[in-house]
Amino acid sequence: MTPRTVTVRVPAKVNAQLAVGPARQDGFHDLANVFLAVALYDTVTVTPADELRITCTGPDADQVPLDRTNLAARAAELLAARHGIEPDVHIHIDKDIPVAGGMAGGSADGAGALLACDALWGTGAEQSQLLDICAELGSDVPFSLLGGAALGTGRGEKLTPLEVGGTFHWVFAVADGGLSTPAVYREFDRLTPDAPEPVASPPLLDALRTGDAKALAAALTNDLQPAALSLRPSLADTLETGRQAGALATLVSGSGPTTAFLCADPESADKVAAALIASGTCRTARVTSSPAQGATILPA
Ligand SMILES: C[C@@](CO)(OP(=O)(O)O)[C@H](O)COP(=O)(O)OP(=O)(O)OC[C@H]1O[C@@H](n2ccc(N)nc2=O)[C@H](O)[C@@H]1O
Numbered sequence: 001m002t003p004r005t006v007t008v009r010v011p012a013k014v015n016a017q018l019a020v021g022p023a024r025q026d027g028f029h030d031l032a033n034v035f036l037a038v039a040l041y042d043t044v045t046v047t048p049a050d051e052l053r054i055t056c057t058g059p060d061a062d063q064v065p066l067d068r069t070n071l072a073a074r075a076a077e078l079l080a081a082r083h084g085i086e087p088d089v090h091i092h093i094d095k096d097i098p099v100a101g102g103m104a105g106g107s108a109d110g111a112g113a114l115l116a117c118d119a120l121w122g123t124g125a126e127q128s129q130l131l132d133i134c135a136e137l138g139s140d141v142p143f144s145l146l147g148g149a150a151l152g153t154g155r156g157e158k159l160t161p162l163e164v165g166g167t168f169h170w171v172f173a174v175a176d177g178g179l180s181t182p183a184v185y186r187e188f189d190r191l192t193p194d195a196p197e198p199v200a201s202p203p204l205l206d207a208l209r210t211g212d213a214k215a216l217a218a219a220l221t222n223d224l225q226p227a228a229l230s231l232r233p234s235l236a237d238t239l240e241t242g243r244q245a246g247a248l249a250t251l252v253s254g255s256g257p258t259t260a261f262l263c264a265d266p267e268s269a270d271k272v273a274a275a276l277i278a279s280g281t282c283r284t285a286r287v288t289s290s291p292a293q294g295a296t297i298l299p300a
């Protein structure tokens, strides 16, 4: 029997390494993108309806498009088209991942809607077919489906799962307003005319495998960070506040403007979050951990 409603939980991500090569002919950039899923989640619920419609709740809900440009709507349309059915479904997104924050919230909703519609419609797609649709939706979407940790090559859509030997503790400082991912890549091109081919860092992969937070802190890099700081110079104050409060490492999350702080333990993370909130250099700060499971159907 096919279910009447399906709810899927999908994690945000941070890029432990984001090595960016030169712009390709198609406008994308080749990456060595070490994705790490973090335990901040959107939940996507799908229910049969007369036609495709989207609703959204959560603190940033007013910034989420409710038309067919929403990645969750596009996911439902792509899956339905492949199976010759109509995408008549109500998709509700309960959004906890910051919008346009460099944490792949839209990608999470795309992956979540795809998995949920597959279960609702009984289309029974293999994971490899779902991953292909994810790659059509966006470079980060396959990782949202997979979760855990993975190296993304190509434009980030070709994934190799990575082993993670422990729990890492993070604080994310949420900024006011988002940053446009294409604009940050354009600024990267301007600042980095001779970008080398991107390569994954062996010390970083070792640190993930052994679960060594200090080694991971020493190896975190983001080639988009100078571009994000150039477009949003105030992020430097947020990074400095977290560093002074005891973070092991500070980093812009992907294309930003969310900033990420790797901490030694949950107590240190609480202290860093409190300092960030008190400083007024961010809208809010969230304490969480990684790795986190990819898109998961919740029990009815
Ligand atoms: C930077 C990263 C790091 O994981 O994520 P965010 O920080 O935005 O979440 C990703 O590369 C974002 O991936 P995603 O948001 O899925 O991007 P897409 O929809 O595929 O592409 C949007 C635009 O970003 C640029 N883009 C994206 C990926 C890539 N490898 N090279 C690019 O140049 C292109 O201008 C493209 O038109």
Ligand SMILES: Nc1ncnc2c1ncn2[C@@H]1O[C@H](COP(=O)(O)OP(=O)(O)O)[C@@H](O)[C@H]1O
Binding pocket: 063, 064, 065, 069, 070, 071, 072, 093, 098, 099, 100, 101, 102, 103, 104, 105, 106, 107, 109, 110, 178, 179, 181, 255, 256
């Ligand atoms: N489900 C969605 N949730 C959030 N944003 C979405 C969604 N679908 C499409 N978007 C669009 O994608 C843009 C990037 O959003 P998001 O994925 O949250 O950020 P980022 O790419 O920085 O991780 C938003 O500004 C919005 O216009």
